[in-house]
Every structure is written in C-alpha cells, then in structure tokens.
Amino acid sequence: MGLYVLFLFLLLTHVHGAYVSRVGRSRRASGCDLYQGSWVRDGSYPLYETASCPFVETEFDCQKNGRPDKDYLKYRWQPSGCNLPRFDGRDFLLKIKGKRVMFVGDSLSLNQWQSLTCMLHTAMPQAKYTSVRIGDLSKFTFPMYNASIMFFRNAFLVDITSEKIGRVLKLDSIESSKLWKGMDAVIFNSWHWWLHTGRKQPWDFIQEGNNIYKDMDRLVAYGKALNTWARWIDSNVDPTKTLVFFQGVSPDHAGLSTSGAGPNCGGQTEPLPKYPSGQHPAELVLEKVLRTMSTPVHLLNVTGLSQLRIDGHPSVYGHGGHGYMDCSHWCLAGVPDTWNQLLHAAVIQN
Numbered sequence: 001m002g003l004y005v006l007f008l009f010l011l012l013t014h015v016h017g018a019y020v021s022r023v024g025r026s027r028r029a030s031g032c033d034l035y036q037g038s039w040v041r042d043g044s045y046p047l048y049e050t051a052s053c054p055f056v057e058t059e060f061d062c063q064k065n066g067r068p069d070k071d072y073l074k075y076r077w078q079p080s081g082c083n084l085p086r087f088d089g090r091d092f093l094l095k096i097k098g099k100r101v102m103f104v105g106d107s108l109s110l111n112q113w114q115s116l117t118c119m120l121h122t123a124m125p126q127a128k129y130t131s132v133r134i135g136d137l138s139k140f141t142f143p144m145y146n147a148s149i150m151f152f153r154n155a156f157l158v159d160i161t162s163e164k165i166g167r168v169l170k171l172d173s174i175e176s177s178k179l180w181k182g183m184d185a186v187i188f189n190s191w192h193w194w195l196h197t198g199r200k201q202p203w204d205f206i207q208e209g210n211n212i213y214k215d216m217d218r219l220v221a222y223g224k225a226l227n228t229w230a231r232w233i234d235s236n237v238d239p240t241k242t243l244v245f246f247q248g249v250s251p252d253h254a255g256l257s258t259s260g261a262g263p264n265c266g267g268q269t270e271p272l273p274k275y276p277s278g279q280h281p282a283e284l285v286l287e288k289v290l291r292t293m294s295t296p297v298h299l300l301n302v303t304g305l306s307q308l309r310i311d312g313h314p315s316v317y318g319h320g321g322h323g324y325m326d327c328s329h330w331c332l333a334g335v336p337d338t339w340n341q342l343l344h345a346a347v348i349q350n
Contacts, residue, residue: 089123
C-alpha cells in the first residue's frame with residue numbers, strides 16, 4: 001500500500017510539472033517565476049540601436065519616425081525572486097547552430113522575429129547574414145552558424161481559402177502546417193486578427209465541418225482554431241526533436257482608460273505601476289487548450305508584463321504616421337526584446 005501511495009504521488013507530481021511547463025510559468029531550478037516582477041530603469045538599455053539594424057521594419061522604428069522621448073527604451077524586466085539573464089546573442093546562435101527556428105503568426109510574431117534578428121545582428125555585427133522574403137515567408141540566415149530564423153505569416157494558424165461564396169476561414173483545416181514540419185523550434189502566435197471586423201476582416205464566412213456561418217463569437221472561433229492547431233501538434237510533432245512555444249497574448253492598449261493614464265497609448269512615457277483589468281479572456285482560452293495537449297508546449301507568458309508597458313507602442317510614430325494611433329505593435333528596440341530574453345531562458349531550460 002505504501003509503495004502504491006508513493007507511486008501515485010510521483011505520478012501526480014510529474015503530471016503537474018508537465019502542466020506547469022505547458023502553461024508557461026517558466027521557473028528555474030530555484031523555483032523563480034520569470035514572469036512575475038516589475039519594470040525597472042536601467043541605463044545600460046536598450047540592448048541595441050535600430051540605427052545599427054538595417055533591416056528593421058519602418059513601422060517598428062519609432063525613433064526614426066520621430067518619437068521625441070527615449071525613456072521607454074531604458075526599462076528592464078526584473079523578476080521578483082531572481083534575475084533574468086541579459087541576452088547573449090553568441091550563446092543563442094551556438095544553441096541554434098545547424099538548426100531552423102520559425103515564428104508563425106501575425107504581425108506581433110513579425111515584431112518578435114524582427115527584435116530577435118536585430119539582437120543577434122548586434123551581438124555578432126561582423127557575422128555575414130542573408131535576409132530573404134518570398135510571399136508570406138521571411139528567412140534570416142547566419143551561414144557561419146548554419147542557423148536560420150524564419151517568420152511565416154499566418155494570423156489565424158488555420159486556413160483561409162477562396163471559394164465561390166467568398167473568402168472562407170476554415171476552423172478545422174490547417175494545410176499551411178506543411179511549412180512548419182521539420183523545424184527545430186517553432187514559436188506560434190494568434191489572437192489580434194480574430195477581433196477585426198468590416199474592411200479589416202480578411203474572410204467573409206466561417207466554416208466548421210460542413211457548416212457555414214456568416215460570423216461566430218470570436219473567442220469561440222479562436223478556441224476551435226486552437227484545438228485544430230493542438231491536434232496537429234500532437235499528431236505531427238516529435239517533442240524530442242522540436243521545441244514548441246506559444247507567444248502569449250500581446251495586449252492592446254487602444255481602449256485602456258485608467259486614472260493617471262489616457263484613453264490609449266498616445267503620449268505615454270512610462271510603464272503603468274499596475275494594470276487595471278484582470279486576466280485577458282483570450283489567455284484563458286489558450287491555457288485551456290494547452291492543458292488538453294500531450295505534447296509539451298511552453299507558453300511565453302508575456303501578457304502580464306506587457307500589459308504594464310502602455311508606453312512601449314508606436315502610437316503615432318509607426319507605419320501610419322500621425323493619422324493613425326498604433327497601440328497594438330511595439331517599438332523596437334523595446335518590449336519584444338524582453339520576450340526574446342525569456343525565449344532564450346526557455347531554450348536554455350529545455
């Protein structure tokens with residue numbers, strides 16, 4: 001009886017540990033939660049200057065676009081119980097030597113991919129690189145390390161096809177996944193485009209099985225698409241060969257209204273001391289799906305720390321200029337650099 005109880009305890013401990021790794025409470029051996037902490041000023045930041053990163057997208061280059069303040073560049077994420085290691089680009093490249101890493105998702109994935117390529121180029125400025133974009137696939141390669149960091153644009157993870165009735169978002173079809181096979185590490189992301197309506201909505205109908213809908217509750221549709229993605233991962237990914245990550249929901253500060261903060265990110269020059277709302281509803285959907293999976297998926301749980309950075313968005317210093325307020329994407333250098341520091345820590349851990 002005693003041996004049975006011990007076995008049951010060890011089994012439950014193992015299962016709980018797997019759950020923790022999947023929902024992204026990334027801890028060191030000391031038990032430190034890297035995602036719980038605060039933003040502190042650090043004069044040694046930023047980690048790079050966009051002027052030394054010739055391939056950065058114009059929409060993320062806030063300084064070049066005329067942003068007058070620089071305080072937002074001087075913040076470092078400080079976990080409560082330990083230190084987040086400063087990014088070591090050479091070490092990261094050695095870790096991915098001979099490997100292929102792919103970001104899959106929307107423009108927030110592009111944001112993180114661009115951040116990582118800038119961080120690596122700054123760390124190894126003399127290392128030759130190639131950068132190619134063909135359609136929805138962008139590929140950045142360091143030949144000396146035989147390492148590729150790619151970005152594949154797929155905002156919904158599932159397919160959108162052109163049919164006689166129009167553009168159809170297929171919640172149970174994932175043909176584009178063929179491009180993800182064989183990667184050594186994949187970082188997925190999806191949420192922001194699920195909210196678009198009207199002219200910005202890239203589909204006319206939603207299909208699930210043989211059923212066609214004009215629309216659907218977006219959180220419900222998001223969950224169904226994530227379940228399709230999860231089934232594909234569980235059926236097609238060998239966790240001994242491929243690390244799978246999911247970038248947590250990146251917050252949008254467009255509609256935020258708090259005491260001491262304006263209705264959006266415009267004119268904000270410092271982080272919020274505390275976020276006024278609770279957990280993002282899309283986070284709950286994502287975590288519920290991850291808990292059903294047999295394949296370990298590490299959630300880069302960046303939502304909470306990013307919610308505090310109302311100052312980190314391009315606002316009117318992005319792609320659209322002063323005629324457009326961008327409170328969704330992030331300036332580079334900036335918040336996505338911290339996401340990549342956490343990614344680096346997770347790669348080391350795994």
